[in-house]
Amino acid sequence: MPHLTYAIDDGLATLVLNNPQQNRTDSPTATELAETLEKLAAAAPVLSSCTPKAPNFS
Numbered sequence: 523m524p525h526l527t528y529a530i531d532d533g534l535a536t537l538v539l540n541n542p543q544q545n546r547t548d549s550p551t552a553t554e555l556a557e558t559l560e561k562l563a564a565a566a567p568v569l570s571s572c573t574p575k576a577p578n579f580s
Contacts, residue, residue, distance in 0.1 A: 525551040528558055540575040544560035 526535045537558065539551070558579070562570060 525554045526558060528562065530562070530565050530567050535562050535565065535567035535570040537562070537570065537572045538574070538575055 524537050524540065526537060528535060530536075
């Protein structure tokens, strides 16, 4: 299961952290986040949003 998902729709990039229970940013998640941010930067969205799938984020 990926630790995050993202989509770009009409210039809006949405990044969803999917690492329950508390969406901790562990080493695999940090690596995946860095790779995904590079992809998003190449796509040049107008606006981006980051949200957790679980109720907590740390």
